[in-house]
Amino acid sequence: xxxxxxxxxxxxxxxxxxxxxxxxxxxxxxxxxxxxxxxxxxxxxxxxxxxxxxxxxxxxxxxxxxxxxxxxxxxxxxxxxxxxxxxxxxxxxxxxxxxxxxxxxxxxxxxxxxxxxxxxxxxxxxxxxxxxxxxxxxxxxxxxxxxxxxxxxxxxxxxxxxxxxxxxxxxxxxxxxxxxxxxxxxxxxxxxxxxxxxxxxxxxxxxxxxxxxxxxxxxxxxxxxxxxxxxxxxxxxxxxxxxxxxxxxxxxxxxxxxxxxxxxx
Amino acid sequence: xxxxxxxxxxxxxxxxxxxxxxxxxxxxxxxxxxxxxxxxxxxxxxxxxxxxxxxxxxxxxxxxxxxxxxxxxxxxxxxxxxxxxxxxxxxxxxxxxxxxxxxxxxxxxxxxxxxxxxxxxxxxxxxxxxxxxxxxxxxxxxxxxxxxxxxxxxxxxxxxxxxxxxxxxxxxxxxxxxxxxxxxxxxxxxxxxxxxxxxxxxxxxxxxxxxxxxxxxxxxxxxxxxxxxxxxxxxxxxxxxxxxxxxxxxxxxxxxxxxxxxxxxxxxxxxxxxxxxxxxxxxxxxxxxxxxxxxxxxxxxxxxxxxxxxxxxxxxxxxxxxxxxxxxxxxxxxxxxxxxxxxxxxxxxxxxxxxxxxxxxxxxxxxxxxxxxxx
Numbered sequence: 001x002x003x004x005x006x007x008x009x010x011x012x013x014x015x016x017x018x019x020x021x022x023x024x025x026x027x028x029x030x031x032x033x034x035x036x037x038x039x040x041x042x043x044x045x046x047x048x049x050x051x052x053x054x055x056x057x058x059x060x061x062x063x064x065x066x067x068x069x070x071x072x073x074x075x076x077x078x079x080x081x082x083x084x085x086x087x088x089x090x091x092x093x094x095x096x097x098x099x100x101x102x103x104x105x106x107x108x109x110x111x112x113x114x115x116x117x118x119x120x121x122x123x124x125x126x127x128x129x130x131x132x133x134x135x136x137x138x139x140x141x142x143x144x145x146x147x148x149x150x151x152x153x154x155x156x157x158x159x160x161x162x163x164x165x166x167x168x169x170x171x172x173x174x175x176x177x178x179x180x181x182x183x184x185x186x187x188x189x190x191x192x193x194x195x196x197x198x199x200x201x202x203x204x205x206x207x208x209x210x211x212x213x214x215x216x217x218x219x220x221x222x223x224x225x226x227x228x229x230x231x232x233x234x235x236x237x238x239x240x241x242x243x244x245x246x247x248x249x250x251x252x253x254x255x256x257x258x259x260x261x262x263x264x265x
Numbered sequence: 266x267x268x269x270x271x272x273x274x275x276x277x278x279x280x281x282x283x284x285x286x287x288x289x290x291x292x293x294x295x296x297x298x299x300x301x302x303x304x305x306x307x308x309x310x311x312x313x314x315x316x317x318x319x320x321x322x323x324x325x326x327x328x329x330x331x332x333x334x335x336x337x338x339x340x341x342x343x344x345x346x347x348x349x350x351x352x353x354x355x356x357x358x359x360x361x362x363x364x365x366x367x368x369x370x371x372x373x374x375x376x377x378x379x380x381x382x383x384x385x386x387x388x389x390x391x392x393x394x395x396x397x398x399x400x401x402x403x404x405x406x407x408x409x410x411x412x413x414x415x416x417x418x419x420x421x422x423x424x425x426x427x428x429x430x431x432x433x434x435x436x437x438x439x440x441x442x443x444x445x446x447x448x449x450x451x452x453x454x455x456x457x458x459x460x461x462x463x464x465x466x467x468x469x470x471x472x473x474x475x476x477x478x479x480x481x482x483x484x485x486x487x488x489x490x491x492x493x494x495x496x497x498x499x500x501x502x503x504x505x506x507x508x509x510x511x512x513x514x515x516x517x518x519x520x521x522x523x524x525x526x527x528x529x530x531x532x533x534x535x536x537x538x539x540x541x542x543x544x545x546x547x548x549x550x551x552x553x554x555x556x557x558x559x560x561x562x563x564x565x566x567x568x569x570x571x572x573x574x575x576x577x578x579x580x581x582x583x584x585x586x587x588x589x590x591x592x593x594x595x596x597x598x599x600x601x602x603x604x605x606x607x608x609x610x611x612x613x614x615x616x617x618x619x620x621x622x623x624x625x626x627x628x629x630x631x632x633x634x635x636x637x638x639x640x
Contacts, residue, residue: 075525090523092516094584094633095509103513104525106506116504159524 002066005030005198006082006167012059013046020046023060024224026217028167028198033189034227035209036202037242038219044171044202047219051169051200052084053077064167083165087172089156093145097137100144101126101159129158133188150181154188161192168192168199174208186212206242210235218242298577299589301628305575305621306592309599317606325462325471326481327606329488335598336491337546339591341565342572343491343498344542346590348535349573350502352515352582353402353409355539357394358569360420362562365391365547367428370437370557380440381449387544394420395540399533409536417566425559441555453490453548456483487549491591494542498587511535516583571618572597575625579633596621 004027013021021043028034038044049055053071062069064080071077077084091100102122108115123140130137135151144152153173160168170189174182190212193199203209209216216233218225218241225241236252313322321327341358348355368387372378378386398416402409428435444450459482465471466479474480502508513521514528522528543562551557574580575596576589597618604611 074523078525086523088517088520090517090520092513092520092583094516094579095512099509099512103509103521106509108506115506117506117509119504 003029004063005065007063008051008060009063010060011047011050011057011062013050013055014058019222021050021057022223024217024219025060026200026224026227028200030196030198031193032214033193033199033201033212034215034217035213036200036217036219037204037206037209037238039204039242041221042219043222044204044219046222048084048086048169048171048202051077051082053082078163081164081166082169083160083163083167084169085153085156085160085171085173087175089152091144091152091156094143096141097130097144097147097155098122098126098140101129101140101155101162105163125162129162130155133158133191134184148181149177150184153177153181153185157185157188157192161197166197168197169202170199171202172204173201174203174205182208204242206235206239210238298584298586298629298632299592300577301625301632302576302589302592302596305596305625306599309596309603313599313603313606317603320606321472322603322606324481325465325479327602329481329485331599331602332595333485333487333598334602335595336485336487337549338565338568338572338598339491339594340487340494340546340549341539341542341569342576342590342594343494343587344535344539345566345569346573346576346578346585346587347498347502347511348539349570349578349580350515350582350585351511351532351535352518353532353535354413354570355398355536356410356413356566357398357416357420358539358543358566359562359564360417360424360566361391361394361540361543362547362550362565363424363559364394364420365544366551366557366561367424367437367559369548369551370440371428371431373443374437374439375431380443380447384449384453384548387547388541391540391544392537395537396533398540399536402536403529403532421559421563428557428559435559436556437558438556440551440557444552450552453486453545454552456485457489459483485553490545490549491594494545495587495591502587507531512583514582568597568618571622574622574629577625577629577632579629580626584633593625 007025007027009025009027011021011024012019024043024047026034026036036044036047046055050057053074053076056071062071064082069076069080074084090103092103095103098119099122102117102125107118107121107125109118109121110116126140127137130140133154135154144155147155157168157170157173168189173185173189177185186208189199189201201209201213210230213230215227215229216238217227218238220242228238239252317323322331341362345355345358365387368390369380369383371383372386373380373383394416398409398413401407401412405412425435428437444454462471462479462481462483466473466477472480500508502511510521510526510528510531513524513526514531518528543565546565547557547561550561572593573585573590574593576586576591576593578585578590600617601614604614604617
C-alpha cells in the first residue's frame with residue numbers, strides 16, 4: 001500500500017499532431033493540497049479534463065487507492081470519488097440553492113412511480129452544509145443568483161464533497177473573485193483538506209496558491225517542470241518558473257516599489 | 266498546520282463579513298413567476314366586472330363559456346410552458362392540432378376504425394412527432410425555433426394533402442354519431458357535474474331555458490383537463506426529480522450535463538408533451554364539433570407561447586411556472602370572450618393580446634434581473 005491516495009503517472013495527451021500534455025506526473029496524499037500552476041496555454045484545461053474523465057489519456061496511468069483506473073466517462077471519475085469543480089461551476093443562477101445543490105442527484109421519497117423530490121430533506125442538508133462553511137443560508141429556496149461569487153464557489157465545492165469526492169479538482173476557483181471572496185474560498189479549501197480530502201488546485205495565481213498549497217506542480221507548454229514541496233521553493237521561484245519570466249521579475253520590482261510608496265503614505 | 270487551525274477559528278469572522286440582506290415577504294412573492302399573471306387575471310376580472318357586470322358574462326352560462334375557451338388554450342399553454350422552462354420552443358403545436366384532428370377523423374370515418382382506436386392512433390402519432398422534434402433539436406443542436414417551424418409547415422401541409430387525397434375535401438364531418446358508447450371518447454366529450462347544474466337550476470339560482478332545464482348543463486371536459494393538467498404539471502415541476510431536471514436543462518444545459526442530468530432525454534420528453542397536449546386539445550375540439558378541419562389550431566402555437574410568457578416563463582428557459590401559464594390562458598380566454606359583452610369592437614382583441622405580451626416580457630425581464638443579480 002503506497003502513501004498516495006491518487007497517482008497520475010506519466011500522463012500524455014495528443015490531439016492529432018499537437019502534444020497537449022507530455023509525461024505529467026502528480027501524486028497526492030490524503031489531506032494534501034497540490035497546486036497546479038501554469039500560464040494560459042500550458043495545458044491546464046486538458047489536464048483537468050483528463051483528471052475528470054472527459055479525455056482519456058493517450059499514455060500513462062491513473063492509480064486510485066492502489067488500483068489502476070480507466071475512466072470511460074466523467075461519471076466514472078465521479079463514481080470513484082474524483083469531484084471536479086469547473087470554472088463555470090455548473091450552477092444555475094435562477095434556481096434555488098437547494099435545487100442547485102442536488103441538481104441531478106435529488107433525494108426522493110414515496111412509493112415507486114410516484115416518487116417525489118424530498119424538498120424538506122434537501123433544504124435541510126443544503127442549509128446545514130452551507131452553514132458548516134460559514135455561509136448562512138437563511139432561506140435555501142433563494143436563487144443562487146443572489147449569492148456572491150465566493151459563496152457560489154463554496155456551494156459548488158461543498159456539493160462535490162457531499163456527493164462523495166475524495167479528490168477535489170478545482171479549476172481556477174479564485175480567478176473571478178476579489179481578495180476577500182478569494183480568501184473565503186481558500187479557507188474552505190484548506191478546511192476540506194484538513195478533513196482528509198486530496199485537493200488539486202489549478203490556478204495561475206501564485207499568490208493564492210502559495211499560502212494554501214503543500215506542494216506545487218508547474219506546467220509549461222504541456223510539460224511538467226516538476227513537483228516541489230513548499231519548503232523547497234519560494235513564491236518568487238514559482239512565479240518565475242511559471243512564465244520563465246524576467247518580465248515578471250521586473251513587474252515584481254515595480255510592485256514592490258509601489259508597495260513602498262503606498263506604505264510611506 | 267498552524268495555518269489550518271487558524272482558518273477554522275476565523276470562521277466566525279466570515280459570518281460577520283458575509284452581509285446578507287433581509288428580503289421582505291413582498292420580494293419573495295414578487296420573485297414567484299406566476300405573480301404577474303395572477304395579478305393580471307384579477308385586473309381583467311375587475312375590469313369586466315365593472316364594464317360587463319350586468320350583461321350575463323358572469324352568469325353560469327357566460328362563465329362556462331369563457332372558462333371553456335381559457336381551458337382549451339390552457340391545455341397547450343401548460344405544455345408549452347414546461348417546454349419553455351426546459352429551454353426550448355415548439356412552433357408546431359397549432360399544426361399538430363390539425364394533424365391530430367384528421368388522425369382521429371379519417372380512420373374513424375373512412376377506414377371504419379372504432380373511434381377509440383383512432384384516438385389511440387392520434388396519440389401515437391403525437392408521440393412520434395414530439396420524439397422527432399426533440400431528437401432533431403437534441404442531436405443537431407439547431408435552435409428549436411427553426412426545427413419546429415419546419416415541422417409547422419410539414420404537418421400543416423401533410424394534414425391538407427392527406428385529407429384532400431383521401432376525402433377530396435378539407436373537412437371531415439360525421440364524428441358525433443360515433444361518440445356514444447365509445448369506451449374512450451367520453452374522456453374528451455362528457456360534461457361533468459350535470460347534477461349540480463340541474464340542482465342549481467331547480468333552485469332557480471342559474472339561468473333556465475324556457476323548458477325549465479338549465480342553460481348551462483355541466484362543466485365542459487376542457488375545464489376538467491385544464492385543471493388536471495395544471496395540477497399535474499405543477500406537481501412535476503415543484504415536487505419531482507424530473508421537475509428539477511427540467512429547470513436545470515433550461516437554466517444551464519452544460520452545467521446540468523456536467524452534474525449528471527440527462528438533458529437530451531428531458532428535452533425530448535417535453536417535446537412529446539407539447540405534441541400530446543395538442544392532441545388532447547384536438548380530441549376535445551374535434552369531438553365537440555363532430556368534425557375535423559384541416560385548418561384547426563392555426564396560430565394556436567403563438568397563443569400558447571404568449572400565455573406561457575404572460576405566465577412568467579422566460580424566453581431563455583430555466584424559469585417559469587405551470588400555474589402562471591394557466592392564468593395566462595385565463596387572461597386571454599376571458600378577454601377574447603369578454604370583449605363580446607362590451608361595446609368594444611372585437612377587432613381590438615389582438616391589439617390587447619400583443620400589448621399584454623409586451624408588458625409581460627418587460628416585466629419578466631425585470632424580474633429575472635432581480636433574481637439573478639449579485640449582491
